[in-house]
Structure formats: C-alpha cells, structure tokens
Amino acid sequence: xxxxxxxxxxxxxxxNLRLKKEDLPPIMYSWVLLRTIHYICTLRSxxxxxxxxxxxxxxxxxxxxxxxxxxxxxxxLTIYNNLLLMALRMxxxxxxxxxxxxYISEMLAxxxxxxxxxxxxxxxxxxxxxxxxxxxxxxxxxxVGVK
Amino acid sequence: MLLYQQxxxxxxxxxxxxxxxxxxxxxxxxxxxxxxYDLGKLxxxxxxxxxxxxxxxxxxxxxxxxxxxxxxxxxVKDILDKxxxxxxxxxxxxxREMDLDFxxxxxxxxxxxKFKEMMGPFVTEDMICGxxxxxxxxxxxxxxxxxxxxxxxxxx
Numbered sequence: 374x375x376x377x378x379x380x381x382x383x384x385x386x387x388x389n390l391r392l393k394k395e396d397l398p399p400i401m402y403s404w405v406l407l408r409t410i411h412y413i414c415t416l417r418s419x420x421x422x423x424x425x426x427x428x429x430x431x432x433x434x435x436x437x438x439x440x441x442x443x444x445x446x447x448x449x450l451t452i453y454n455n456l457l458l459m460a461l462r463m464x465x466x467x468x469x470x471x472x473x474x475x476y477i478s479e480m481l482a483x484x485x486x487x488x489x490x491x492x493x494x495x496x497x498x499x500x501x502x503x504x505x506x507x508x509x510x511x512x513x514x515x516x517v518g519v520k
Numbered sequence: 521m522l523l524y525q526q527x528x529x530x531x532x533x534x535x536x537x538x539x540x541x542x543x544x545x546x547x548x549x550x551x552x553x554x555x556x557y558d559l560g561k562l563x564x565x566x567x568x569x570x571x572x573x574x575x576x577x578x579x580x581x582x583x584x585x586x587x588x589x590x591x592x593x594x595x596v597k598d599i600l601d602k603x604x605x606x607x608x609x610x611x612x613x614x615x616r617e618m619d620l621d622f623x624x625x626x627x628x629x630x631x632x633x634k635f636k637e638m639m640g641p642f643v644t645e646d647m648i649c650g651x652x653x654x655x656x657x658x659x660x661x662x663x664x665x666x667x668x669x670x671x672x673x674x675x676x
C-alpha cells in the first residue's frame with residue numbers, strides 16, 4: 374500500500390515535488406551489498422583460512438517504527454471507505470523516507486560494529502534479554518577445504 | 521542501572537479510537553477539534569502516551585548517554601523527539617485548497633479499487649496498530665497545512 378505523495382493536483386506541486394532534496398543525506402544502505410562484498414573480500418584477504426560470519430537483520434515494518442512529525446502527518450492524509458486517514462508513521466510514498474530512515478539504520482549498523490570491536494564487551498554477561506527468546510541457530514556445516 | 525534494564529515509562533491512555541468505523545472517526549474528529557485540529561497540541565496534551573514521538577524507544581535523554589558521539593545522533597534525537605519531518609517548499613493557501621478539492625473529487629488510484637480486497641486489510645491493520653488516525657472527511661479543510669494524497673497498491 375502506497376501513499377502516492379508524488380501525484381500532483383492542479384497546482385503541479387505534490388508533496389514529493391516540494392521536497393528540499395539538497396537537505397537529505399545520501400542513502401548509504403542502498404550500497405549495502407557492495408559494501409558487504411568489499412568487506413568480505415578484505416576479510417578473506419587478511420584471514421584466508423578463517424570462517425566469516427555474517428549477520429543480517431530484517432527490521433519488521435521498519436517505517437512503521439518511525440513517527441511522522443505533526444506537520445508531515447497533515448501532509449499525508451488519505452481517504453479510504455469514506456474515512457479520512459492521517460498517517461502517523463512514515464509512509465511508503467514519501468520520497469525522503471529512505472534517506473531519513475538512513476539516519477537510523479546507519480546508526481544501528483555503527484553501534485553494532487562498535488560493540489563487536491569493543492574488547493571490554495563480554496557477550497555472556499551483557500546481552501539483550503530478548504535474545505534468549507530467539508531459537509538457537511543450527512550449527513553451520515563445515516565448508517569443504519576450510520580449516 | 522544499565523540502559524536496557526531501565527523499565528519503560530508508564531503511558532497515559534488516549535481518548536482516540538483506532539477502529540475502522542464512522543463512529544470512531546466522529547469521536548476522533550471531536551477530540552481533535554478541541555485542539556483546533558492541531559495534532560501537535562493533541563499529542564502534547566496526552567504525553568507520555570503511545571502517540572508520543574518515539575514512544576516505542578528509550579527516551580532520547582537516556583539514549584544520549586550512549587549515542588551522543590555519533591555524527592547522526594542530533595538527527596536521530598530530532599526524529600525521536602519530534603518525529604520525521606519532510607522539509608518542503610511552501611505552497612500558497614489557494615493552491616493547497618485547490619489541490620485538496622481535486623484529490624477529494626478524484627479519489628484514490630485505480631489500483632486501490634482494483635485490489636480493494638487486498639487493500640482493506642492493510643488499511644485496517646494500519647488503524648488498529650495506531651499507524652493511521654481515522655477522522656471525518658468533513659474536517660479535511662480545517663486541518664492546518666493539510667495535503668490529501670491518493671492511495672495505491674502495487675500490482676501483486
């Protein structure tokens with residue numbers, strides 16, 4: 374379901390067309406595959422015989438975690454079945470949403486990396502209690518030719 | 521106490537109804553009317569509530585201790601405290617009114633009608649989860665700086 378905030382009225386000025394794009398940050402996560410491949414290649418080059426673990430997180434309905442400001446909520450009204458609906462969370466049709474979500478996703482990625490590289494972190498004593506509710510991962514099969 | 525061990529703040533109940541019904545839309549519009557149709561004033565009056573910005577997260581004051589050195593922290597703090605704001609070029613009141621009337625008469629995209637059986641559950645879920653506030657259509661022109669946009673659904 375999409376709020377089509379690009380579709381203009383007679384003014385020719387839709388929400389997305391009125392956007393000040395120069396103020397938006399680059400969408401760094403659109404390069405995630407390239408960044409990950411580079412990282413894997415570098416790791417492999419430095420550690421040719423070590424297993425490389427990779428972790429991917431899918432944030433369920435990520436945009437729905439993010440409130441819209443009051444001004445933007447008023448710019449995101451729709452009508453469905455004779456009800457006027459005011460979007461209170463980020464919409465899938467707002468063109469700045471991918472960039473703005475990047476502020477959050479970049480920070481999440483950086484915090485994860487900082488934690489992993491922190492020698493003081495003991496993952497057996499300091500961990501997210503919710504992680505206990507996650508099913509234990511099955512052992513990964515030993516790749517052929519790797520010691 | 522570590523950050524993750526801190527219990528969440530109790531949230532105030534909200535006088536709004538998040539169900540797909542005309543009664544709910546009338547009730548919500550009446551509540552909004554008391555605040556001159558200003559969502560910001562309504563949210564502030566109930567704070568802290570599930571509608572408060574960043575209500576699903578630790579407070580920005582607490583997170584500041586952990587994240588203040590990150591270059592994006594000031595932006596994320598703004599998002600947590602005030603919500604995501606699209607920075608938009610201004611539009612005249614006349615143009616805004618003209619666009620509202622146009623979209624009101626035009627309705628949603630054809631895909632919303634074509635796939636209405638798929639669309640309905642998405643809209644209902646948005647309302648039940650508190651992601652969309654149902655209101656009376658009649659107050660459309662009373663909401664300050666409002667824009668109406670058509671709904672659509674990607675071809676499944």
